Amino acid sequence: MSIRTCITCQTPFEVTPEEVAFLAKISPVYGQWKFPIPEPEKCPNCRLAQRTVQRNEQFMYKNNGKISLYHADSPFKVVSHEEWWSENWDAMAYGRDVDFSRNFFDQIQDINLQIPRVNLIQVNNENCPYTTGTAYSKNCYLINCSENDEDCFYGKLIQSSKDVMDSAYCYDSEFLYECFYVKKCYNCRYVYYSQNSYDCSFCDNVSRCSNCFLCTGLTGKEYHFMNQPVSKEEYAAKVAEAMKDIAKTKATFDEMRTRRIYKYANIVSSENSTGDFLTNCKNCIESYDMNDSEDCKYVTVGVQVKDLMDCSNMYIKPELNYQVMGTIGTYNVIFSTYIFHSQNVAYSQFCYNSKDLFGCVGLRNKQYCILNKQYTKEEYEALVPKIIQFMGADFGRFFPAQHSAFAYNETVANDYLPLSRDAALAQGYRWREKDAHDYKPAQGDLLACETCGKNYKLIPQEVARLKGFPAPTKCPDCRQIARMHLRNPHKVYTRNCAKCSGPMNSTFAPERPETVYCEKCYLAEVY
Numbered sequence: 001m002s003i004r005t006c007i008t009c010q011t012p013f014e015v016t017p018e019e020v021a022f023l024a025k026i027s028p029v030y031g032q033w034k035f036p037i038p039e040p041e042k043c044p045n046c047r048l049a050q051r052t053v054q055r056n057e058q059f060m061y062k063n064n065g066k067i068s069l070y071h072a073d074s075p076f077k078v079v080s081h082e083e084w085w086s087e088n089w090d091a092m093a094y095g096r097d098v099d100f101s102r103n104f105f106d107q108i109q110d111i112n113l114q115i116p117r118v119n120l121i122q123v124n125n126e127n128c129p130y131t132t133g134t135a136y137s138k139n140c141y142l143i144n145c146s147e148n149d150e151d152c153f154y155g156k157l158i159q160s161s162k163d164v165m166d167s168a169y170c171y172d173s174e175f176l177y178e179c180f181y182v183k184k185c186y187n188c189r190y191v192y193y194s195q196n197s198y199d200c201s202f203c204d205n206v207s208r209c210s211n212c213f214l215c216t217g218l219t220g221k222e223y224h225f226m227n228q229p230v231s232k233e234e235y236a237a238k239v240a241e242a243m244k245d246i247a248k249t250k251a252t253f254d255e256m257r258t259r260r261i262y263k264y265a266n267i268v269s270s271e272n273s274t275g276d277f278l279t280n281c282k283n284c285i286e287s288y289d290m291n292d293s294e295d296c297k298y299v300t301v302g303v304q305v306k307d308l309m310d311c312s313n314m315y316i317k318p319e320l321n322y323q324v325m326g327t328i329g330t331y332n333v334i335f336s337t338y339i340f341h342s343q344n345v346a347y348s349q350f351c352y353n354s355k356d357l358f359g360c361v362g363l364r365n366k367q368y369c370i371l372n373k374q375y376t377k378e379e380y381e382a383l384v385p386k387i388i389q390f391m392g393a394d395f396g397r398f399f400p401a402q403h404s405a406f407a408y409n410e411t412v413a414n415d416y417l418p419l420s421r422d423a424a425l426a427q428g429y430r431w432r433e434k435d436a437h438d439y440k441p442a443q444g445d446l447l448a449c450e451t452c453g454k455n456y457k458l459i460p461q462e463v464a465r466l467k468g469f470p471a472p473t474k475c476p477d478c479r480q481i482a483r484m485h486l487r488n489p490h491k492v493y494t495r496n497c498a499k500c501s502g503p504m505n506s507t508f509a510p511e512r513p514e515t516v517y518c519e520k521c522y523l524a525e526v527y
Helices: 017-026 044-052 104-114 232-242 246-259 377-394 412-416 421-426 460-466 476-484 519-526
Strands: 002-005 012-015 061-063 066-068 132-135 141-147 153-159 162-171 174-177 180-183 186-195 201-204 210-216 222-225 261-263 275-285 287-303 306-315 319-328 331-340 343-346 349-352 355-358 367-370 493-496 503-506 515-517
Touching: 017 287, 017 306, 017 319, 044 287, 044 306, 044 319, 044 412, 104 377, 153 287, 153 460, 153 476, 162 460, 162 476, 186 246, 201 246, 210 232, 210 246, 222 232, 261 519, 355 377, 367 377, 515 519
Parallel strands: 132 141, 141 153, 153 162, 162 174, 162 180, 174 186, 180 186, 186 201, 201 210, 210 222, 261 515, 275 287, 287 306, 306 319, 319 331, 331 343, 331 349, 343 355, 355 367
Antiparallel strands: 002 012, 061 066, 493 503
């Protein structure tokens, strides 16, 4: 194990023998030459920030008459999804020879600044014009990081679900409102950290429950109100009374949550894994928001992934990737962003159904390309080694932060690792000041956010779905921010179990007041 000092934040960090072995495994081979990827110069957090500063998944703007991730002052040419996929332009037209007198990152950025950018990131959606980071979904609105959904509105990380609104981290569920981190739930409202439950409201940490209201920590129960069993008739009467004052009921629910017992982390059916929000994972270390994955380290958001390190937003069976962000179905990809159904790709962005690419942008169905120029297999395998040698110390580094299309505070990097304006600028990131807006007071169907003042309207589907709940008093952005506060920061601490005093790796900082149990004590208490 070696101890290094981060070149950005000066924090010491370790590089384990397992990480060194992974780097040897992922190091690319071109022709007969293998090019070892060096040990990282930055700590895991700074690597995460530099990677995810490439991803805006929440803030949208009007740009060239389109709803876009890119502000109107962006230097990128923004086009619609239909235009980007049309035959009206050819990414190969922007190809160029390698210039061995200029920085290679700058040459990639030259193409980036000239090639069209799709306004939102989508794959095979139907009628989802205001979603980004979404795929294989239908009739959805303002959701992100989601796949295989239908009729879902306002949310993040909604997977294989239907009729979900104002919710996040929902899997295989249907008819949800204001839910967070639920699996296989049906017809639930304000239900958090729960699974296999239906017809529940204002519940936290329930499993295999039905018809429960204002309950926490229950398993296999029905017709419970404030954790007490009641008759079906009494349940209906108590729920009707509680629904007369939603604000009071929500306050009661929030207070109940502070008194419940918490598990060390949200890790379910997983082996040898640390982090948070892990389900059916094996050997996933310091990883977050992952399902059905194995042999990963420092991965944030992964669905059915394997053999990854330092990756983010990886979906549907990517394998053997390093320093990659935003993919579907990739194999053997390094130092790249937004690569879909492709393999053997390095230092590339926004490429689909391709393989054997180096330094390319926006290609579809291509092979053996460098800087968007076509080569033969033999030419490709001869030229790439020369480029890597020319890159010198840059080989093994991610794209420079200043080349990102976004300011730090527009991206998920700021969600995971918040920085002040001055700190972000000092680390080489950009910062976007808020646009001046002439917000109006609420009147009629025009609402005003109680937090930021932004005006918003309810969409017809939202009105139909509220079903007795009052209209939201915050805009969609502020509602999403509030939901994200329901989870712990992406950090693992060593602390002791509140019951047996044994050491455990937990996402709850030692000084926090919650009652936190280790796995064994938690299961004994709950089940």
